[in-house]
Amino acid sequence: MSQNAVRPTPASPTPPGGHLLEVRDLHVEFRTSEGVARVINGVSYHLDPGETLAVLGESGSGKSVTAQAVMGILDTPPAHISSGAILYSGQDLLTLPEAQRRQVRGKEIAMIFQDALSALNPVFPVGWQIGETLRQRLGMSRADARRRSVELMDLVQIPAAAKRLGDHPHQFSGGMRQRVMIAMALAMEPKVLIADEPTTALDVTVQAQIMDLLADLRRDLDMAMILITHDLGVVADVADRIAVMYAGRIVEHADVRSLYRAPAHPYTKGLLNSIPRLDQRGGKLATIRGLPPNLMRIPSGCPFHPRCPYAQQVCVDVVPHDLVLGDGRTSACHFAQEVRDDRAS
Amino acid sequence: MTAPASPTKVRGETILDVNHLVKHFPITQGVLFQKKVGAVKAVDGVSFELRRGETLGIVGESGCGKSTLARLLMRLEKPTAGRATLAGRDLFAASGGELRRIRRNMQMVMQDPYTSLNPRMTVGDIIGEPFEIHPEAAPKGSRQRQVQELLDVVGLNPEHINRYPHQFSGGQRQRIGIARALALRPEVIVCDEPVSALDVSIQAQVINLLEQLQEEFGLSYIFIAHDLSVVRHIADRVAVMYLGRIVEIGTEDQIYERATHPYTQALLSAAPVPDPEARGHRSVIRLSGDVPSPADPPSGCHFRTRCWKAQEICATQDPQAVLRAADPHPSACHFAELLPGR
Numbered sequence: 001m002s003q004n005a006v007r008p009t010p011a012s013p014t015p016p017g018g019h020l021l022e023v024r025d026l027h028v029e030f031r032t033s034e035g036v037a038r039v040i041n042g043v044s045y046h047l048d049p050g051e052t053l054a055v056l057g058e059s060g061s062g063k064s065v066t067a068q069a070v071m072g073i074l075d076t077p078p079a080h081i082s083s084g085a086i087l088y089s090g091q092d093l094l095t096l097p098e099a100q101r102r103q104v105r106g107k108e109i110a111m112i113f114q115d116a117l118s119a120l121n122p123v124f125p126v127g128w129q130i131g132e133t134l135r136q137r138l139g140m141s142r143a144d145a146r147r148r149s150v151e152l153m154d155l156v157q158i159p160a161a162a163k164r165l166g167d168h169p170h171q172f173s174g175g176m177r178q179r180v181m182i183a184m185a186l187a188m189e190p191k192v193l194i195a196d197e198p199t200t201a202l203d204v205t206v207q208a209q210i211m212d213l214l215a216d217l218r219r220d221l222d223m224a225m226i227l228i229t230h231d232l233g234v235v236a237d238v239a240d241r242i243a244v245m246y247a248g249r250i251v252e253h254a255d256v257r258s259l260y261r262a263p264a265h266p267y268t269k270g271l272l273n274s275i276p277r278l279d280q281r282g283g284k285l286a287t288i289r290g291l292p293p294n295l296m297r298i299p300s301g302c303p304f305h306p307r308c309p310y311a312q313q314v315c316v317d318v319v320p321h322d323l324v325l326g327d328g329r330t331s332a333c334h335f336a337q338e339v340r341d342d343r344a345s
Numbered sequence: 346m347t348a349p350a351s352p353t354k355v356r357g358e359t360i361l362d363v364n365h366l367v368k369h370f371p372i373t374q375g376v377l378f379q380k381k382v383g384a385v386k387a388v389d390g391v392s393f394e395l396r397r398g399e400t401l402g403i404v405g406e407s408g409c410g411k412s413t414l415a416r417l418l419m420r421l422e423k424p425t426a427g428r429a430t431l432a433g434r435d436l437f438a439a440s441g442g443e444l445r446r447i448r449r450n451m452q453m454v455m456q457d458p459y460t461s462l463n464p465r466m467t468v469g470d471i472i473g474e475p476f477e478i479h480p481e482a483a484p485k486g487s488r489q490r491q492v493q494e495l496l497d498v499v500g501l502n503p504e505h506i507n508r509y510p511h512q513f514s515g516g517q518r519q520r521i522g523i524a525r526a527l528a529l530r531p532e533v534i535v536c537d538e539p540v541s542a543l544d545v546s547i548q549a550q551v552i553n554l555l556e557q558l559q560e561e562f563g564l565s566y567i568f569i570a571h572d573l574s575v576v577r578h579i580a581d582r583v584a585v586m587y588l589g590r591i592v593e594i595g596t597e598d599q600i601y602e603r604a605t606h607p608y609t610q611a612l613l614s615a616a617p618v619p620d621p622e623a624r625g626h627r628s629v630i631r632l633s634g635d636v637p638s639p640a641d642p643p644s645g646c647h648f649r650t651r652c653w654k655a656q657e658i659c660a661t662q663d664p665q666a667v668l669r670a671a672d673p674h675p676s677a678c679h680f681a682e683l684l685p686g687r
Contacts, residue, residue, distance in 0.1 A: 206635065209631060237618075260619065
């Protein structure tokens with residue numbers, strides 16, 4: 001039904017008023033009894049009004065932790081933000097007192113999670129849970145909150161919303177629960193919606209419904225969206241820009257079309273080559289050798305070097321900085337240009 | 346999107362023959378005098394054949410009965426009705442020595458490599474356990490050597506025989522599960538979502554391993570998965586399940602390029618394709634609603650409540666999975682046809 005065109009803007013230059021949301025050189029570590037795990041090692045990204053940024057990575061890459069830091073919902077301890085800034089409309093969220101931070105959380109930036117069943121409270125009806133935000137934050141009366149909850153449930157296309165207001169989460173299917181959670185996130189009309197693996201627990205046909213819904217809502221309500229996922233297919237369908245994470249760093253950042261056409265980091269290239277394709281019958285799949293690193297012992301130099309087919313001595317010795325490629329993309333690889341232009345592999 | 350003619354490997358005779366397999370789980374009421382008030386029709390009349398050396402992919406969404414089907418084939422559940430033969434032996438009538446021989450010949454790889462390995466057993470004990478149950482498969486003295494060979498075959502270090510599962514990563518654990526399934530040299534392996542718990546970069550390694558082992562040992566696979574791309578990659582033939590029934594079955598090419606059942610078409614359309622250029626150029630079919638409960642499936646065609654082609658006849662008559670005019674492969678739809686433009 002909905003087909004939104006790819007926005008032509010690649011990694012855009014800073015607009016005059018600054019970005020809507022900007023993460024600057026964020027470092028997060030987890031201090032555990034076994035040692036310090038450096039989970040985020042200098043992550044920077046930005047988001048402008050109305051766009052969709054995909055943050056792609058495998059488990060342990062730090063994609064969710066970054067989002068939790070933006071939301072201010074990191075478990076501290078063990079997590080500890082050691083340096084960096086998170087700017088929302090120019091204001092550093094990390095220096096705000098908690099009372100003011102609360103004004104941003106939910107109202108300006110809202111988040112939805114992978115597992116709706118554990119994100120919702122099992123003992124309260126969903127209408128009550130959606131309305132809770134409205135009563136607490138906007139001081140709505142119970143009747144008004146109820147009325148608005150029905151509107152929100154209509155907005156996320158829950159059939160017979162008024163009748164289902166009194167139902168509990170377990171009475172909903174997986175897809176419908178995800179819709180309830182989206183309705184809750186939209187209650188305060190946020191400008192940024194962070195979706196952390198919103199469809200990973202769902203079946204394909206339901207996944208498609210939810211991704212369509214998110215794309216429609218993003219457009220109709222003029223929100224910006226950060227989509228956190230491990231699925232290269234989902235990214236290709238909805239995102240404008242993509243940031244690929246590995247071992248707590250963004251290794252490549254580009255507009256979606258250029259990245260899929262010619263990835264400029266060996267990790268991205270490896271991922272794209274290793275997924276089986278629905279539209280073609282494959283022979284042997286290309287693989288990325290080895291395993292992702294233990295975050296307590298991240299390899300020297302480029303963290304990807306032990307698995308990288310392009311690795312040379314310099315990759316072991318020197319941490320690669322973001323190399324800016326001509327078309328507004330960056331890649332944290334010493335050989336970014338070679339990798340991008342090497343179409344053979 | 347025309348696929349190159351798929352490499353047709355030489356396929357042998359039928360090794361596993363499944364006929365009208367049914368599994369209904371009773372729903373009971375009452376504590377002391379339980380009475381049956383209904384049934385969850387998990388598997389509701391499934392028939393297919395598996396040939397030697399071939400991979401049959403089974404796809405479907407959660408609740409379609411694909412895992413129950415796997416458990417039935419492994420004889421972990423008793424079927425309500427139906428027959429199946431493995432290499433000519435009746436799977437469900439067998440008992441005693443006959444059953445042991447059948448079990449040796451059919452093994453399983455589970456989905457979750459974190460819960461399917463006993464954390465208190467060493468890898469050597471886990472992979473060697475099948476030899477304890479089937480001592481005739483390997484004399485006692487040679488077992489350690491055989492386990493080490495198996496570790497080597499699945500790409501693990503044979504010296505790690507005394508390690509415990511927690512010392513391995515997810516992908517390595519799945520290799521341990523595969524080694525265990527291989528230990529008795531079965532002819533058929535049932536793989537139930539073997540890669541869905543793994544990260545993308547590890548998934549490819551395990552898929553390649555399964556394909557390589559198939560070549561090496563002439564294995565036949567039943568490959569159950571919800572990921573359509575993975576199934577297309579590995580399967581020779583594909584069966585699509587919906588609410589306990591196979592709605593369409595055919596070669597990989599027939600299902601992915603020339604599907605005639607509306608459910609298959611919708612499923613394929615819903616699967617994301619990792620190509621931003623395809624955005625806006627793919628045919629989009631969006632199903633409304635969710636899969637109905639298998640405890641109370643719709644009459645006639647189970648899919649009719651979500652189908653855009655549904656008419657009177659779909660509610661009254663069960664469509665059979667027979668060859669249809671649109672394309673010569675079985676499709677259980679009264680109105681089977683190719684998508685326009687194919």
